[in-house]
Amino acid sequence: MLEVEDLTMRYGELVALESVTLDARPGEIVAVLGPSGAGKSTLLRLITGLTRPSSGSISLSGRPIQKEASWRRNIALVHESYVLYPHMSVTENMAFPLKSREAPREYSDQEITERISEVAKVLEIDLLLERQPHELSGGQRQRVALGRALVREPAVLLLDEPISHLDAKLRNWLRGELRRRLSAAPWPTLWATPDGFEALAVADRVAVLRAGQILQFDEPQEIFDRPVGVGVAEVSGTPPMNVLPGELIADPLGVKVAGAPEPLPLVRPTQIDSLPAGEVSIGVRPFALRIVRPGDAGSSTPASVLACEYSGRHTVISVRLEHETLRLLEAGQHNIPVNEPVLIAWDGAEVSIFSREASCAGALEFQTTVGSNEHRAAPSSEQPVQTG
């Protein structure tokens, strides 16, 4: 069990991490999701002990470790920049932690060989074992770095963007494979990534980190369905939630958006009273938007097409609405010419409303989400485009 409490890291004036609190149970994968510069790597480095925190505590199974030397902590770390031992072969690199003095137990040569070949097969580096790091490609190095951590039996495993530099096929395969292995492991895993999709896919819980603060620490579905603020909404989902400014109108319930001729309707508000009146930020998932034909029922808003990105089952269509760019997901292939005027409609049940203050990352005192799970489950008259 890894527990991080109130962890703060300052570099002079700069606050890299502020009061970060999170925990991870054995066999649990906790994703640390945030854009670059959010403090993900700093958090991992503090846990390894390579950097000492300004304040706060870190404990492993109830034992405080923040004053312990890193080499005594038995923590495995996969660096974002790989950091292989340059003069050692792949095998030697992977054997290094097993042969080190602070390994949790003694490994026989035969066991070391077995562990390495087992992990190497999973990572598809079993044919590279005799190579030197300088003979490997970036993706291969990343897998060796991953392998060096996976052969171990650490107290906690830290992965800093472990599969970010792999090709798509391998990334997809390893995401599932790593999740399978690590969920069965008797140690907790922290998985840092800037990729919202990856975080939701691999993690049991997701900590959304932005500008050194944890905005939300919850299960993936909560992160996706009930983001506590714009900062969270913008990083989860592929493509992420559209966020645009608007004005809340009470009767009939809707929001006024610049560029839309009439207010866009909202369905069954739950916590609308707690919102400050007037200016809000509106979050709309791409699948809650769709293109309609003139004369279709319901309200629609004119917009113009910026780009169409076809991805097999869906097309991501970017449209311009006054000053805002929205992305929406349509099933099938669409190739609408650029600047073509279209009409867009939205599913009022799939909209999140954030107070304007919450738009600034970190300040999240007022927030609410309109549209809950039950709304999504119930088929509405306006069928949203389903994500695959």
Place this chain on the structure above:
Amino acid sequence: MATQGIAAALAPRGRWAEFLQRYLPYLLIAPALILLILVGVIPFAYAIYLSLHNTFFTDVESFAGIANYKDLVSDPRFWGALRVTTIVTVVAIPIQLVMALGLALLFYRGVFGGRVLSPLLLFPSVLAPIVMAIMWKIMLAGNWGILSYWVVERFSLVTGGVFGSPSPAIGTVIAIDIFQWVPFLTLAFYAGLQALPLAPFRAAAVDGASRWQVLRLLTIPMLYPLIAVLFLLRFIDTFKIFDSVFILTRGGPGDSTTTISYYLFRSVFEFWEIGRAAAAAVIVFVLFFVMTSIVYRVFHKRLRLI
């Protein structure tokens, strides 16, 4: 238009340009090549020429075939000189490298205040070898030098002075070479340590390696290229050791500290056996060439260094 004009102006034109384009590389390396031929190839060729002739003082007389070489190979003093040189090289260099690496690691860890002391380290290296040798000679002189009186005599380390019998004499020559070169090597290692990337050491800390493992598995292997270069430099230099021998022992007692350079010096300027000395120089060169190639090959091919 403007860019076209510039391109046209820059493009080589005419015979002169063609000539330049073709021969410029040769012109550029010519000065270095000429210098190398003047100071390296011609003297060496002349040495080969001399080694095949009979000489009388500085006069070159009749062609002698391989007589000089035959003489030399049957001269026990030549083999003795080679043996002494090899002993000095084989003993001094490893000690120098190990001591220097140890000191550099201590400096790197901040022991002794490395920054303050590092300029002082250069002292023995910037002193002229002759001055250094004279200094040692005075300190170790007879039974009245400061070291021979207070250390050697007091603890009865050696009877009859350090230069009085063969082994202590060689030992002293080696010790002085170590004293002279350890500081320079320490500085080189200190710089090398500072140039090492930090990331692998951080990774090793997380991987739970002990200090000894880090030193043995990371620090030293990552310093191999530097160690190889320093070894090669010291090997070439030590093999030619002359000044300290010349000042301290004149090759004695007997021939016990006569190194190959000192043997050559005596052959020419004491015995005036120029042909034979030239033959010795040629043999030493060939030996040296072979050994350096082996060292280079080991470093280059086996260890993938240099």
